[in-house]
Amino acid sequence: MLSIAFAGCTDKTSDATATENADTTVSTNMNATDANQEKLEANKKLVTEFYQSLYGDKDSTAIDKYVADNIKEHNPELKDGKEWLKNALRPFLSNPKIEKVKMDIKHIAADGDMVWLYVKDTAPNGKVFARVNIFRVEDGKIAEVWKVDEPVPAKSANDNTMF
Numbered sequence: 001m002l003s004i005a006f007a008g009c010t011d012k013t014s015d016a017t018a019t020e021n022a023d024t025t026v027s028t029n030m031n032a033t034d035a036n037q038e039k040l041e042a043n044k045k046l047v048t049e050f051y052q053s054l055y056g057d058k059d060s061t062a063i064d065k066y067v068a069d070n071i072k073e074h075n076p077e078l079k080d081g082k083e084w085l086k087n088a089l090r091p092f093l094s095n096p097k098i099e100k101v102k103m104d105i106k107h108i109a110a111d112g113d114m115v116w117l118y119v120k121d122t123a124p125n126g127k128v129f130a131r132v133n134i135f136r137v138e139d140g141k142i143a144e145v146w147k148v149d150e151p152v153p154a155k156s157a158n159d160n161t162m163f
Contacts (some may be wrong), residue, residue, distance in 0.1 A: 015125070030038070034147065035089065041110075043137045047080040047115040047117060047135060048117070049066070050062055050066035051066070052102070052103050053066070054066075055121075056101050056102055056103040057100050058098065059093075060089070064082070065140055066141060067082050067085065067141060067142050068082065068138060068139070068143040069081070069082050071085065071143060071144065072144045073079065073085075073144075073145055074144070074146040074147075077118075095124075098124045101120070103119060105117055105118070105119050113136050113137050114134060114136055115134070115135045116134050117131075117132070119131045120134055128152040129150065130149070133146070133147050134150040137138075150162070
């Protein structure tokens with residue numbers, strides 16, 4: 001009888017310890033999930049602020065604020081590095097004929113350190129483009145960029161829009 005009572009006490013202690021461990025694991029996992037979600041949201045905010053600031057507001061200080069010194073470009077027409085980017089965008093940013101606009105970001109997604117923007121963009125000549133811009137964020141700066149453009153045709157073979 002003594003062994004039965006002892007076994008009963010041991011089981012309750014084991015159950016309580018298991019429950020505490022499970023609660024700690026769930027709490028740790030929830031904290032990690034919350035921290036990951038906060039990081040994703042921070043990266044999306046950084047990228048959208050950069051995009052609006054540079055391309056919509058034509059603010060040249062956006063490059064220093066949001067871009068890593070050694071930014072890596074995957075567009076074959078662009079060189080790597082923040083200084084090259086500043087010089088390449090100077091004509092666009094200083095052109096008084098190109099007005100400031102609210103960028104039309106249709107979709108945004110993030111996974112890990114990557115952020116995707118799907119943008120409806122009207123070029124200064126009036127031509128409309130569907131653009132996918134992919135950014136890799138490192139240490140709170142944009143460290144790498146990919147861009148895919150597709151002009152929006154005047155006619156479509158279906159009733160779906162590109163946006």
